Amino acid sequence: MKKYIPLLALSALSLCSCADFLDVQPEGNPATTSYFLNDEQAIDAIDGLYAPIHQEKGFGRELFWEQGAACDIVWAKTRGYNSLATFDYTGNEDPIKGGFDLFYQNMARSNWIIKQLLDKEKKSGLSAIEHRSLGEAFFMRGMAHFWIAYRYGTKEQGVPFVRYEDFEGDYDNSIPPQQASVIDDYKYIIEDMDKAISYLPKFEEYTDDDKGRPHKAAAVAYKAKVYAYWATWDATQWNNVITMVNSLETDYNRDLADTFAEIFSSDFKDFWNKEYIWSIPSNGGSSGGGVEFVGVILEDKGWGVYNGWGQIKPSYDIYEEMVKDGVGNERLVRSILEYNQEFQFFGEKRKFYSDTNLDVGFQINKYMDPFKHKDADKEGYVNTNGNWPTARINFPLIRFAEMLLFRAEAYLMTDQPGKAKEDLNRIRKRSNLTELTENPTMADLYHERRCELAFEYTDHLFDLKRWHRSSNAEIKQLAEKELNASPRIRKYADRSNPESSFTIKPYGDYKVKSTYKDYMMVFPYPYDQITKSNGKLKQNDGYN
Structure with missing residues (x-):
C-alpha cells in the first residue's frame, strides 16, 4: 500500500510567509510566478500544507505537553517548561510558541494557494485536481485557524486573521487584524469549511492513492x-x-x-x-512516515528492543476513571497498559513493567498494535529509525x-x-x-x-x-x-517486577499548581509577537 498524502515530505515550494506572521517588515514577493501551470504543481503546493502539522512541533509530540495541566497524563520525563502544567503560562514556552508559529505559517500558505487558485478560476477555470486543491486549501486554512482561535480567543477578544482573497490585487503584507471577538473568527472558519465542502470530493470518491486528504x-x-x-x-x-x-x-x-x-x-x-x-495515516519500515507520537509514548529504550522515548504516560486518575466501568473492561485494557498486563512486543508475549525514567506505573496502549508483530521494523510496521519512531497506524x-x-x-x-x-x-x-x-x-x-x-x-x-x-x-x-x-501515579516497590506492590502518590515533577482562573482558558500570546505588532496585537486579559 502506498504512503498516503499526510506522509509526504515538505514541498520545496517557496511561499509568501515567514515564521513570525506578525513581522512588520515586508515579506517580499514569493518565488512563485510560474506556479499552478499544471496539476502536479497544484498537488505539490497542497502537499506542503500537510507535513508540518504532523511533525514534532505539531501532532507529533509538542502540542500534547500542555495536557499535563489536566489529570489524564504525566510527562514521565522532566521538562523545562513546567508552567504548561501549572497554569503559570508565559506564552513563550517552546511547545505552544512552536505550535503558534506552525498554524500561522499554515494559514499564510493556505491563503496564498487560495488566492492563486481563485484568480486562476476567474481567468481560465480549474482542472479537477485544481478544484480539489482549492477545497483542500480552504480546509487547511480553517483547521489551522480553529486551532489558534479556541486556544487564544475569547468573546471579548479574537485572534489575528486575514483572507488574502479579500484584497484587490496582491496581499499587501500588512499585519493581520485582531478580530473583535473569537466569534468573528469562528464565523470565518465556518465560511472556510463551507467553501471546502463545495470544492472537496466525498471520501468515497478518492482513489487509494489519495485517501488521507480532507x-x-x-x-x-x-x-x-x-x-x-x-x-x-x-x-x-x-x-x-x-x-x-x-x-x-x-x-x-x-x-x-x-x-x-x-x-x-x-x-x-x-x-x-x-x-x-x-x-x-502513518507507517514504519525504512521509509516510514507520519506521527512519531507512537514512539514518544513507548517505554524509554523499549526494554532494549526498540528506541522508545518514555514520554507522556497515563496517570492513575484516568485509570481510576476508566475502571469505573469494571476491572479489565475492553476500553480500559485497549487504552492503558498497567503492571503485569500481558501484551505482544516484537512477536514476544510480555508482562508490562517500566524500568526507566520517572516511574508512573502505566503506559498508553492505544497505539501499540504495530509493535506486536515479529520483526516489526523489518516488516514495515515500525520505523527502522528509532530516532523517528513512526509506526503503521491511522492516527x-x-x-x-x-x-x-x-x-x-x-x-x-x-x-x-x-x-x-x-x-x-x-x-x-x-x-x-x-x-x-x-x-x-x-x-x-x-x-x-x-x-x-x-x-x-x-x-x-x-x-x-x-x-x-x-x-x-x-x-x-x-x-x-x-x-x-x-x-x-502508582509508585512500585520494585520497578522491574511486574507483580510488585505499589502505593498511590502525587506525580513528582510539578506538584505546586496555581489555582485555575477563567482567564487561563486561553494562552498568552508570545511576547515577541506583541512587540513586533507595534500595538496592533493586544495581549489576553490576565497576562502581563
Missing part, C-alpha cells in the same frame, strides 16, 4: 467542533452541533467502527473504517465517536437527555460496557468523553476549560475539580 465529511466534522466551542459563548450554537452530526450520519454514512480495536489497528484494511473522518484527528459525544453534549444542553442516552450507549455498547438505563447527566458525558477519547488530540484540557464556563453547574464543578487537582 473530504466533505471532514469539513462538516470541523464545523461541528467549531459550533461546540462557539457554544461556550452562545448556547444557541448547540443546535448547529446536532445538525452537523446528523449530516455526518445521513449525508456521509459515518458510523462507529465495529470494534474499538479496529480504530487503532496496524492492518491497512482497517484504516478506512466507518468511524474514520480525518487522520494522519485519528477526528473520528465519529467524538462527533457522537459532541451531539450527546448538545442534546443534554438542549434538554434532550433521552437522545443523549442513545448516543452514549452506542459508544458504550461498542466496547461491551454496561449500557445506561437512566437518562444521562453531564457527569455521564464527562466520563464518556474523558475515557473514550483519552490520549487523543481531542484536547481534554480545553474540554475542561470550556466546561468551566458552562451554565451547567454539574459539569462546571467536575471541570473545576480536575483543573485544580494534580495527577497521581
Whole structure:
C-alpha cells in the first residue's frame, strides 16, 4: 500500500510567509510566478500544507505537553517548561510558541494557494485536481485557524486573521487584524469549511492513492467542533452541533467502527473504517512516515528492543476513571497498559513493567498494535529509525465517536437527555460496557468523553476549560475539580517486577499548581509577537 498524502515530505515550494506572521517588515514577493501551470504543481503546493502539522512541533509530540495541566497524563520525563502544567503560562514556552508559529505559517500558505487558485478560476477555470486543491486549501486554512482561535480567543477578544482573497490585487503584507471577538473568527472558519465542502470530493470518491486528504465529511466534522466551542459563548450554537452530526450520519454514512480495536489497528484494511473522518495515516519500515507520537509514548529504550522515548504516560486518575466501568473492561485494557498486563512486543508475549525514567506505573496502549508483530521494523510496521519512531497506524484527528459525544453534549444542553442516552450507549455498547438505563447527566458525558477519547488530540484540557464556563453547574464543578487537582501515579516497590506492590502518590515533577482562573482558558500570546505588532496585537486579559 502506498504512503498516503499526510506522509509526504515538505514541498520545496517557496511561499509568501515567514515564521513570525506578525513581522512588520515586508515579506517580499514569493518565488512563485510560474506556479499552478499544471496539476502536479497544484498537488505539490497542497502537499506542503500537510507535513508540518504532523511533525514534532505539531501532532507529533509538542502540542500534547500542555495536557499535563489536566489529570489524564504525566510527562514521565522532566521538562523545562513546567508552567504548561501549572497554569503559570508565559506564552513563550517552546511547545505552544512552536505550535503558534506552525498554524500561522499554515494559514499564510493556505491563503496564498487560495488566492492563486481563485484568480486562476476567474481567468481560465480549474482542472479537477485544481478544484480539489482549492477545497483542500480552504480546509487547511480553517483547521489551522480553529486551532489558534479556541486556544487564544475569547468573546471579548479574537485572534489575528486575514483572507488574502479579500484584497484587490496582491496581499499587501500588512499585519493581520485582531478580530473583535473569537466569534468573528469562528464565523470565518465556518465560511472556510463551507467553501471546502463545495470544492472537496466525498471520501468515497478518492482513489487509494489519495485517501488521507480532507473530504466533505471532514469539513462538516470541523464545523461541528467549531459550533461546540462557539457554544461556550452562545448556547444557541448547540443546535448547529446536532445538525452537523446528523449530516455526518445521513449525508456521509459515518458510523462507529465495529470494534474499538479496529480504530487503532496496524492492518491497512482497517484504516478506512466507518468511524474514520480525518487522520494522519502513518507507517514504519525504512521509509516510514507520519506521527512519531507512537514512539514518544513507548517505554524509554523499549526494554532494549526498540528506541522508545518514555514520554507522556497515563496517570492513575484516568485509570481510576476508566475502571469505573469494571476491572479489565475492553476500553480500559485497549487504552492503558498497567503492571503485569500481558501484551505482544516484537512477536514476544510480555508482562508490562517500566524500568526507566520517572516511574508512573502505566503506559498508553492505544497505539501499540504495530509493535506486536515479529520483526516489526523489518516488516514495515515500525520505523527502522528509532530516532523517528513512526509506526503503521491511522492516527485519528477526528473520528465519529467524538462527533457522537459532541451531539450527546448538545442534546443534554438542549434538554434532550433521552437522545443523549442513545448516543452514549452506542459508544458504550461498542466496547461491551454496561449500557445506561437512566437518562444521562453531564457527569455521564464527562466520563464518556474523558475515557473514550483519552490520549487523543481531542484536547481534554480545553474540554475542561470550556466546561468551566458552562451554565451547567454539574459539569462546571467536575471541570473545576480536575483543573485544580494534580495527577497521581502508582509508585512500585520494585520497578522491574511486574507483580510488585505499589502505593498511590502525587506525580513528582510539578506538584505546586496555581489555582485555575477563567482567564487561563486561553494562552498568552508570545511576547515577541506583541512587540513586533507595534500595538496592533493586544495581549489576553490576565497576562502581563
